[in-house]
Amino acid sequence: MKKIYVKEEVCIGCKLCEVYCITSHSKYKDVLKAFKFESITPTPKIVVEENGPLSFSLQCRHCDDAPCVKACITGAMQKDPLTGIVTCNTDKCVGCWTCILTCGFGAILRDEKNKVASKCDLCADTGEPACVKNCPNDALVYSEGGIKA
Missing domain, CATH: 3.30.70.20 (Alpha-Beta Plaits)
Incomplete structure (x- = not known):
């Protein structure tokens, strides 16, 4: 990838x-x-x-074993099995920030205006x-x- x-x-x-x-x-x-x-x-x-x-x-490093995807409580963070790209479905994101806490690179940001994860x-x-x-x-x-x- x-x-x-x-x-x-x-x-x-x-x-x-x-x-x-x-x-x-x-x-x-x-x-x-x-x-x-x-x-x-x-x-x-x-x-x-x-x-x-x-x-x-x-x-974002689009990790092979993406901890943000595993930590996401709503399923907003998804890893495409074909491309390996990790995306955030902002319609599903509730702004709990668990993805931010689990990202070891600090690559997920808070979109303060929309209260969702941005990556x-x-x-x-x-x-x-x-x-x-x-x-x-x-x-x-x-x-x-x-x-x-």
Whole structure:
């Protein structure tokens, strides 16, 4: 299964991955419209962590044995048996946050506006994650085998 890998040595913490993630999950699919005209701006499903000169993006790892799926009390967290992608059905999510507590990577976020869990879905409907496609330094890699040297 393809996953997103981070090359933190070239990440500059610009947060464009967050911007394009929001845009990709917006109604308009346009940067300006997503931020200016949406009644509720979507929560990014990726977050950039920074500590001094080190910065990197953090997103769901789509674990083989996803603890968030096992912990979900409503079945909102699902792992697709064919693709391996872990998704959150926000219609089923009750905002109990057990998925957040069980995620060992801190990759599931709280969408405070909608009171549901928010996590990376690998932009499965487009074929390539928007964060990877729009990273100006190619700090994000979408591949099956990790980062090639």
